[in-house]
Amino acid sequence: MSCLLTAFTASILLSTQAFGKTVTGLFKTEVARQHKGQFITKFMYQGADGLLVCQLDNPSLAAEKESRLLLYPNVEEDWDNLSCSERLTSAQFIISLSQEEHNQTIPQHSSPTVWSALYVDRYTCQDAVIPSHDDLGFTVLLLNADSAGNPLEHFSAEEAGLQTFYFLLLLAYFVASCIYVKPLYQALRKGGPMHTVLKVLTASLALQGCSALCNYIHMARYSRDGIGIPPMSGLAEFWAMTAQVSMLYTLLSLCASWSLSRGRKPQSRPLQWEQSPASTAVAVCGVILQGALLLWEQLSASERQHRSHQSLPGILHIALRVTLALLLASVLYQITSTERSTLKRDFYLCFAKGCFLWFLCHPVLVLVSVIFNEHQREKVVTIGVILCQSISMVILYQLFLSRSLYWEVSSLSSVSLPLTMSRNHQRGRY
Structure with a gap:
């Protein structure tokens, strides 16, 4: 995995082009x-x-x-x-x-x-x-x-407003981190079977924040000289790609783990993330395929074809997202159709919402952007994907940190749950 990330970094920084x-x-x-x-x-x-x-x-x-x-x-x-x-x-x-x-x-x-x-x-x-x-x-x-x-x-019509968007996004990240960093840190210290999922979610959100910060720095300089800092723009692409592949690995690993080990998993810990060679192989293959398509998009991008989703690798990337969404839907349907517990079915359905929002936001926004003017389409896709994926992370955070569903996942007592919402603990903790 480290070799793949190194290749990402070199390719992005060396192939970045400034479009204005x-x-x-x-x-x-x-x-x-x-x-x-x-x-x-x-x-x-x-x-x-x-x-x-x-x-x-x-x-x-x-x-x-x-x-x-x-x-x-x-x-x-x-x-x-x-x-x-x-x-x-x-x-x-x-x-x-x-x-x-x-x-x-x-x-x-x-x-x-x-x-x-x-x-x-x-x-x-x-x-x-x-x-x-x-x-x-x-x-x-x-x-x-x-x-x-x-x-x-210096900004052309299709770029106008993006600097303001990244500033507001950074402001939202800063406010949310000030509010939730302490309870989230306490939840991570508690450990538990879903501890790795929470760490990956946190890391992916931090990577998205780093990507937004790099984009804002580049555009702030760009607004003054029309050149910006191309390596900073390339670094933003790298952080965004790393967040994408880490989230993909986590979601595929969870679904593959639940599906492959469902028949032998003990009922006391029904939703633990148990990595097996088969589930790891499925996740790694998905990550390598998406990583290759992302690199292909960056290397084939040119100033004459700024919209990556109109290129062949962009179309293949969209097709991959739709295919993965259908695969996850099939796996989750098989699990929920045989699940008797209403609470567990609710857990899987909430997880499915977060997954589908993550995978399908890009294809859907590309289709929706057709109704907008030409100079607005790229902004609709860029802003929409970032917001939808951030909402997807929030849904998954709420799922794994909610009191009732997290109890089903971790099999911990209500006293030891992180972020418990019981009134007695809430008064003492907050």
């Missing part, structure tokens, strides 16, 4: 010829007073090459099939690069619009020999208007 919006690099004549224009970046402008600023390191070299920056709104899927000359003529704006700085105002559209920028020069559509010129250094700033109407906002 101070872009620094080199205009390369050879690349522009090979690809019928060098793709620079894209940005979703909204409202009025959108601005693109292009700064050059060597304006005289740009003038000699007849360098130009082409801007295209709403690039179609068949855009790659256009010839080189057709690409040049289909650009809505052509910026001739001959000065140290060029400013281009983006006109207002009825809805937020994605604009793509390409670099071309005099050699892009010609077969002539390219002289041995140096590459041209550049910096491109893409800015939306802020609340005062000034073009100072």
